Amino acid sequence: xxxxSPKQKKREYDVVIVGSGAGGGQMAYxxxxxxxxxxxxxxGRMFDPVTESAMLHTWDQAPxxxxxxxxxxxxxxxxxxxxxxxxxxxxxxxxSKEKLRQFQWWRQRMMGGRxxxxxxxxxxxxxxxxxxxxxxxxxxxxxxxxxxxAPWYDKAEMLVxxxxxxxGIENSPDSSPGVLxxxxxxxxxxxxxxxxxxxxxxxVVPIHRAILTRAQDAARIPGKLHPRNRKAQRLLAxxxxxxxxxxxxxxxxxxxxxxxxxxxxSVYLTPALKSGNLDILPNSMxxxxxxxxxxxxxxxxxxxxxxxxxxxxxxxxxxxAAGSQESVRLLLNSKSNPFPDGLxxxxxxxxxxxxxxxxxxxxxxxxxxENLPLHNEDGVVGQQAYMPWWLAGQQDKLDFSGGYxxxxxxxxxxxxxxxGRSFDRVSEADGIPFGKQLKEDARRYYGSxxxxxxxxxxxxxxxxxxxxxxxxxxxxxxxxxxxxWKWSEDELRQVSxxxxxxxxxxxxxxxxxxxxxxxxxxxKAISQGGRIIHEVGGAITGADRSKSVTNQWCQTWDVPxxxxxxxxxxxxxxxxxxxLTIMALAYRAADHLIEELNQGNI
Amino acid sequence: MSSxxxxxxxxxxxxxxxxxxxxxLERDAPAADRSGARxxxxxxxxxxxxxxxxxAYSPGELWPLTFNDAQRRLTIVLCDIIMPxxxxxxxxxxLGVQDFVDEWxxxxxxxxxxxxxxxxxxxxxxxxxxxRRGARHFVSLPAxxxxxxxxxxxxxAKKDSRKFPGSFFYRLRNLVAGGYYTTPAGMKDIGYLGNTxxxxxxxxxxxxxxxxxxxxxx
Numbered sequence: 031x032x033x034x035s036p037k038q039k040k041r042e043y044d045v046v047i048v049g050s051g052a053g054g055g056q057m058a059y060x061x062x063x064x065x066x067x068x069x070x071x072x073x074g075r076m077f078d079p080v081t082e083s084a085m086l087h088t089w090d091q092a093p094x095x096x097x098x099x100x101x102x103x104x105x106x107x108x109x110x111x112x113x114x115x116x117x118x119x120x121x122x123x124x125x126s127k128e129k130l131r132q133f134q135w136w137r138q139r140m141m142g143g144r145x146x147x148x149x150x151x152x153x154x155x156x157x158x159x160x161x162x163x164x165x166x167x168x169x170x171x172x173x174x175x176x177x178x179x180a181p182w183y184d185k186a187e188m189l190v191x192x193x194x195x196x197x198g199i200e201n202s203p204d205s206s207p208g209v210l211x212x213x214x215x216x217x218x219x220x221x222x223x224x225x226x227x228x229x230x231x232x233x234v235v236p237i238h239r240a241i242l243t244r245a246q247d248a249a250r251i252p253g254k255l256h257p258r259n260r261k262a263q264r265l266l267a268x269x270x271x272x273x274x275x276x277x278x279x280x281x282x283x284x285x286x287x288x289x290x291x292x293x294x295x296s297v298y299l300t301p302a303l304k305s306g307n308l309d310i311l312p313n314s315m316x317x318x319x320x321x322x323x324x325x326x327x328x329x330x331x332x333x334x335x336x337x338x339x340x341x342x343x344x345x346x347x348x349x350x351a352a353g354s355q356e357s358v359r360l361l362l363n364s365k366s367n368p369f370p371d372g373l374x375x376x377x378x379x380x381x382x383x384x385x386x387x388x389x390x391x392x393x394x395x396x397x398x399x400e401n402l403p404l405h406n407e408d409g410v411v412g413q414q415a416y417m418p419w420w421l422a423g424q425q426d427k428l429d430f431s432g433g434y435x436x437x438x439x440x441x442x443x444x445x446x447x448x449x450g451r452s453f454d455r456v457s458e459a460d461g462i463p464f465g466k467q468l469k470e471d472a473r474r475y476y477g478s479x480x481x482x483x484x485x486x487x488x489x490x491x492x493x494x495x496x497x498x499x500x501x502x503x504x505x506x507x508x509x510x511x512x513x514x515w516k517w518s519e520d521e522l523r524q525v526s527x528x529x530x531x532x533x534x535x536x537x538x539x540x541x542x543x544x545x546x547x548x549x550x551x552x553x554k555a556i557s558q559g560g561r562i563i564h565e566v567g568g569a570i571t572g573a574d575r576s577k578s579v580t581n582q583w584c585q586t587w588d589v590p591x592x593x594x595x596x597x598x599x600x601x602x603x604x605x606x607x608x609x610l611t612i613m614a615l616a617y618r619a620a621d622h623l624i625e626e627l628n629q630g631n632i
Numbered sequence: 633m634s635s636x637x638x639x640x641x642x643x644x645x646x647x648x649x650x651x652x653x654x655x656x657l658e659r660d661a662p663a664a665d666r667s668g669a670r671x672x673x674x675x676x677x678x679x680x681x682x683x684x685x686x687x688a689y690s691p692g693e694l695w696p697l698t699f700n701d702a703q704r705r706l707t708i709v710l711c712d713i714i715m716p717x718x719x720x721x722x723x724x725x726x727l728g729v730q731d732f733v734d735e736w737x738x739x740x741x742x743x744x745x746x747x748x749x750x751x752x753x754x755x756x757x758x759x760x761x762x763x764r765r766g767a768r769h770f771v772s773l774p775a776x777x778x779x780x781x782x783x784x785x786x787x788x789a790k791k792d793s794r795k796f797p798g799s800f801f802y803r804l805r806n807l808v809a810g811g812y813y814t815t816p817a818g819m820k821d822i823g824y825l826g827n828t829x830x831x832x833x834x835x836x837x838x839x840x841x842x843x844x845x846x847x848x849x850x
Contacts, residue, residue, distance in 0.1 A: 075682070084685040086827055089814035091688035093679055095732065096814075099741045101681045111682040118681075215835030221846045277829035403839045408826035410833070444827055445819055450809025451802075454790070461786030462793075464714045464805050465779075469721070469821065472813065476822045 033076055034309045036334050036341045043069040043309075044627065046330050046345030048316045048360065051143020052609050053596035053616040054351030055294030055302075056186070060620035062307035063262035066627065069343055070299075071314040071332050073352070074112055074139035077146065079293055083109055083285030088444075095447040109146040109285030109293075112139040115560070119505035123512040130553055133384075133494075133513035134560035135355060141312060142295035143353060144563070145609070149412055150240040150282050150291055152192045152610040153435070154183050156201030158422060159604035162489055168431045168520065169489025170383065170601035173573040173582040176203065182614040182621075184209050188251045189266075190292045190613065191273070193410075194238030201422035201433070202606075211243045213414070214278075217407050219399055219440030219480050220415040226538035227417060232531075234438065237416040238610075240292035241282065246270040261305070269301040281411045281444075311343070317508055319348050319364040319373055319592065327373075327592040333506050347591045347623065347632060350569075351616065354597035355384070355496055358568035359511050361579075362498050374586035379579050380569055381497050383490035384513070385603040387564040388432060388521045390548070390555035392532040393481035394541030395456050399440075400478045407441040407477065417535075419605050430523035433605045434486030436532060442477035452479065455544040482535060484528035488603040490567060491518055494559070515559040525552035566597035566608050584619040591632045593619055674748070676740045691728075691735030698738040698748070699730075702769070703755050707733055709771050710758075713782050714808040721821035729811040736807055747803050754800025 045061055047054045050072040061068050084107045089096040096106040103114035115134045124132050138144040157176035162169035184206045193211040196204035213236030216224065224234035248270040256262035273289040273296070282291040289296040302308045313335040320342065322328040329344040350357035361380045364373035372380050419433030453471040456478075457463040463471050499512035526549050533547035548555035559565070571594075572578025575587040584599050586592045595616040597608050604611075626632045676695035691697060699707060707730040715724035724730070737748040758770040761781060767773045770781075788798030789805070812818040819827075841848055 082685055086829070087686075087688070088816060088819070088827070090732070090811075090816075093683075093689045093694055094736060094739055094741075094744070095811060097743070099678060099739075099743060101678050101683070101741075106683070107685060109685075111685075114681070214833050216849045218836040218840050218844060218846070221836070221841070221849060222844055225846060276833075277831075278833040279827050279829050398844060402843065403837065404823045404825055405837050405840060406825040406828065406830070407836070408828075408830075408833070409835075411826075442824055442826065445810075445813040445822055445824055447807075447810035447814060449813045449822070450811070451806045459786070461783060462789045462802060462805060464782065464786055464809070465716055466718065468805075468809055469715070469718060472809075472822045476824075 032303060033312050036311065036314070036339070039069065039309065039311060039341070039343060040067070042344040042346070043067050044345065045069070045347040045349055045623075046071065046343045047349040047351060047595070048330060048357070049143055049351035049353060049596065050141055050299060050310065051138065051145050051294050051351065051353065051596070052612045054349065055142065055145065055298030056613045056616040057349050057351060057595045057620050058308055059189075059298040059302045060617055061624065062302040062305040063256060063259065063265070064624050065307060066624065068302070068308050069345065070308065070310045071316050071330060071343060072141055072310060072312045073315045073335070074141060074312065076312050077109070077111060077140045077142060077295065079109065079142070079146065079285040079289070079296055080287045083287045085280040085284055085287055089446060097447055104147060104283065107284045109283060110138060110140070113137060113147065120510075121502055121504065122510050123499045123502050125512055125514045130517060131515050132558055133515035133565075134558055135511070135513065135565070136560065136563045137356065138353065141310075142293045142299070145292065145294040146285060147283060148609065151413060151607045152187070152190070152194075152238045152240045153606035154203045154205075155179075155604045155606050155611050156203050156422070158201045158425075159487070159602075159606065162431070162487075162602055166425060166431045166489075169491075170570065170572065172601055173571055173578075179611075179614055179618060182618040183610065185255055186610065186613040186617050189255060190240050190297060191242045191246050192238050192240050192610075193236070193243045195236045197233070197235045197418070199233070199235070199418045202418035210238065213237075214243060214410045216415050217409055217441045218402060219396070220438055222396070222398060222539055223415065223438050223440070223480070223535065227535050230534060230538060232417050232420045232535065234415050234417055237413050237437070239410065239413065241410050242273055242275045242290045243410070244275050246273065265301040265304050268304070269297070272300075273297075276410055278410060279408050315506060315508075316352065316360055317363065317506070319350070319360060321366050321368070321373070321589070325368055325589065327589050338506075347593065347627070349593045349595050350598070351595040354566050354568055354600075355511060357594060357596055357598045358496060359498075361569060363509055369588070374569070374579055374588040374592060376588050377576050377579060379577065382495045383567040383570050383601060384494040384496060384515075384565060385488040385490055385567050385600070386559050387562040387603055387607075388434065388486035388488050388517075388524050389484060389557040389562045390525045390528050390552070391481055391483040392529060392536060392547050393479060394536040394539070394543050395475065396478050396480050396536075396539050396541050398540050399480070400474050402477065407443075409441070413437050413439070428527070430520050430527060431489050432487030432521065432524050434484045434524060434528055435605050436528070436535070437483045437485070439481040439483060440479070445476070449476070456542070480536060480539060480541065482532040484532060485562060485564070485605065485607070486521075486524050486528065487605045488521055490570070490602045493518065496568060517553070517556060517559070522552040522556065525556045526550070529555055564603060564608050566600035566603055569594045569598035570601040571599040572601060583622040584615060593623060595619055674738060674740045676738075678740050691731040695738055695740055697731075697734045698752070699734045703752075704730060704734070705771055706755050706758065706769070709778065710782075710804060711808050713779060714805050715812045722817055724808050724812045727812060727815045727817055729808055729815075732811040733804070733807050747807070750796065750800050750803055754797055754804065757797050757800065
């Protein structure tokens with residue numbers, strides 16, 4: 031991939047984008063296909079999923095059997111380098127010392143950003159998710175409704191390649207006909223869950239994930255996405271033909287050298303570079319968005335991490351897609367006379383309304399799944415089935431505001447270091463099993479464990495936000511963030527419901543429990559803030575400029591040529607994963623920006 | 633890449649220091665003193681935040697190992713008590729699991745630190761126990777007696793996996809069994825048939841569906 035050095039950078043670009051992940055990648059793709067000259071500043075190094083993904087490696091080939099260490103915080107083979115919750119020299123703070131009030135902040139410092147490290151679950155927000163305040167009196171409304179974003183969900187899904195099924199579920203929208211790729215068949219445990227959950231009135235349906243289950247239609251989709259643009263059609267068709275369908279082995283978190291699983295580098299940046307309209311500067315840590323005398327964004331000051339030298343990239347438009355809180359930090363660190371409290375912050379809302387998925391899990395052992403005839407259960411590896419929120423229409427009758435989805439985790443997965451101790455509770459051995467007994471236990475019980483994980487909605491509140499820490503700075507002297515986090519009673523009540531429902535589903539499957547579900551003490555079950563890596567907000571989109579940071583096109587109210595293209599704009603977390611919505615919003619914002627540029631409005 | 637990889641010169645220095653230090657501290661010291669001796673702490677670096685993900689790694693490559701000959705011999709015996717060979721699969725030691733255990737307890741990362749202390753202490757404890765039973769070392773005890781000691785430790789581990797010496801056996805068993813099932817031979821023995829590229833995925837075979845009374849998904 032041709033990358034440039036600071037010396038090779040052009041005098042000026044149409045658009046300077048900070049970040050190369052889901053939002054920045056989509057922006058760069060859309061803009062460069064339409065002839066806009068773009069520079070991406072990426073804080074990390076180039077990472078090539080084709081040559082660097084350890085796809086079929088077994089754990090015994092990795093140091094320490096591949097377990098997570100401070101250097102590789104999601105395990106050795108996770109396609110994350112120089113990334114994690116803790117990065118040396120790049121600190122952040124938490125305002126409280128209480129355990130439940132800690133926020134953990136994952137940063138991805140590499141080409142393609144967090145799209146390298148992603149389960150690829152790609153669900154649309156539903157109509158209700160855009161109108162939380164109007165419907166339930168909590169959280170905030172989006173300035174747009176579902177129908178306004180739906181066309182870009184379709185476009186993003188066609189471009190990225192997403193499998194799934196249209197099930198007609200309330201508030202879990204269908205895609206347009208012909209958009210989704212066929213979902214993989216369920217595993218035995220997923221079919222069992224489906225059969226048993228149905229009796230509880232809960233549907234188990236195919237999940238949607240950004241994985242090709244068959245080749246993309248390179249003859250049809252490019253024309254639909256780029257009408258009247260032959261060059262873009264050709265580049266996209268060419269790139270689609272470089273992607274192979276899933277080989278039904280290896281975890282997408284390891285990266286995908288055949289490009290079946292989506293990542294920004296393979297799907298967005300590769301064709302964007304071939305357009306000739308994109309330069310990428312890796313190892314460039316953005317410090318500040320600069321303003322010109324007219325009060326417009328004029329570019330970005332950044333540090334070349336390889337030399338420590340500071341440079342400036344000039345652009346007519348600046349797009350921030352650094353990974354929601356990193357973009358917020360950039361705004362807060364861009365202080366000037368017109369914006370003493372940070373750029374685009376006349377509302378005082380920059381950093382406010384931070385939300386994350388509300389998550390917990392329950393697991394059990396399912397005797398029916400013991401001693402099954404041996405078979406390969408890899409499938410697409412990871413999630414294939416889920417339970418969309420089944421009480422969406424009855425939310426007002428519940429004692430919590432946020433719905434949740436439940437994800438089944440089952441199957442004869444590749445054994446890990448933990449496998450050795452996983453039979454202790456089911457074994458009939460006198461003592462912890464070892465020797466012949468352990469081998470027999472392993473053959474009998476392996477694959478009979480079923481976990482269900484819930485991820486739920488969180489309404490924006492006043493207790494969860496970030497700000498600049500008064501003292502703390504990173505190794506380049508850039509002020510660091512300090513987080514304020516507090517789960518409200520609303521989220522804790524949701525987790526109680528999650529625990530009860532998941533236990534009922536596993537019970538209906540005949541599950542044996544080894545730990546009581548935490549129905550009465552949800553604070554024990556709830557995942558720490560930031561742990562699910564779905565954090566969003568901090569520069570929210572809204573209809574009222576005194577209460578939000580951007581308009582519905584993700585342009586900041588104060589500085590219209592400054593656009594937020596990542597999770598920072600979310601005015602709340604839905605029971606869906608954020609990435610697909612980040613891509614659809616960035617796609618929509620890019621289309622709008624192109625119009626504005628063509629009309630000379632920016 | 634900026635990873636602080638161990639270079640050859642440092643590696644040789646560490647290995648030299650390690651082989652010089654271990655016999656004094658652990659091999660030649662009287663058994664009674666050994667159990668109380670604090671194990672040396674690890675001073676090596678990890679693989680850094682940007683390691684080569686593609687190449688295969690072997691124990692001892694990234695940081696120096698710890699075991700002396702006696703500890704290694706003992707661990708081999710324990711490996712094969714915990715995961716013995718049978719008609720269908722090999723023993724843990726034949727798969728080199730003892731080297732993984734050594735790699736693990738020699739790790740420079742904080743996550744393995746307490747395992748290091750407990751496992752080294754536990755190995756010493758086993759030899760003391762053998763002395764109490766009139767043998768020179770655990771490895772020279774009759775197999776039956778070795779097994780009886782492990783069985784007792786397994787019972788203690790089930791009662792309280794944090795209390796020594798049950799904690800030692802618990803952790804060693806976790807490492808040996810987990811180390812075993814993460815090898816290709818171990819994966820085969822447990823019945824994992826995946827990690828094989830396929831052009832199609834058709835869901836579970838009919839015999840599985842039949843056993844579970846399920847209908848295939850359309």
